[in-house]
Amino acid sequence: MPVPLCMKSIVASPESLGARPLSLLNDMRRPDFRHSVTGRLGPIRSITTINGPEATVTDGSATSPDITMPPRIKFKRPDKTAKHIMQILDKEAVEEVRKEREIPDIRPGYIIQMKVVVPENKRRVSVLKAIVIARRNAGLNSTFRVRRLVAGVGVEAVYPLYSPNIMEIKVLDKKKVRRAKLYYLRDKINPLKK
């Protein structure tokens, strides 16, 4: 049985992995497309070895037990890995939150005023004026750390950037700092904002 032409395009070297969907599209325009699709769905997933095309095609009818196959090295298509999928989900979640609320760019050294809903207090804590001392980027779980003086005692708080408890963030001032994390402010009595 002659190997159909579409098979040759599928049996590809790893470089054309990314182009594989295109080759399948090309096949769809061929007259024998139906035959090709029903005939072979197996090798499409398994053509990932680096050894060479002749080793990968396993014709269901024609392998004899004498032929020794070199070990298969499987690797996943990059867009099928869980890491990639999680990245997409993360970006979608972030965009969804950004559509609802306007979240300004917050960097260390900014003095911000935020309105936070505190469920313990059953009211809004309106004026939370603080200086941002750190920011951690982790997609939807990005957090930022603020520091403020409350009745003579310094209080630091870490907030998730996309938390629904934060009603509003307003940037009041931007101080020039030469660090990403301003933990040295803990030793200083007079924070930059004054």
Place this chain on the structure above:
Amino acid sequence: MIQAQTYLNVADNSGARELMCIRIVGASNPRYAHIGDVIVAVIKEAVPNMPLERSEVIRAVIVRTCKELKRDNGIIIRYDDNAAVVIDPEGNPKGTRVFGSIAGELRHLNFTKIVSLAPEVF
């Protein structure tokens, strides 16, 4: 994470200035105390001419810790010092004023009087 021998500031006007923790109250012999836990403490420094004197053993509830307090909504709070409020065996504060911000967790632990006296509840 307050343990025995920890010095704490006093966040009210009961007359004590500094306490040293000697014991954490609790049936399970806890090693550390956090915000909202009651401790037994001895007064190391006191304001003169007040009902509380130095080297008196009293109970106090911790209101501020340098160790972070984590909340379920992802907010983490960290104070710059360790502080406590002197209380009597029922849980009422001995002083009449409370200084500094108080964490909202104390309200759920039935320290409502302290929370109502606080200038800011956070």
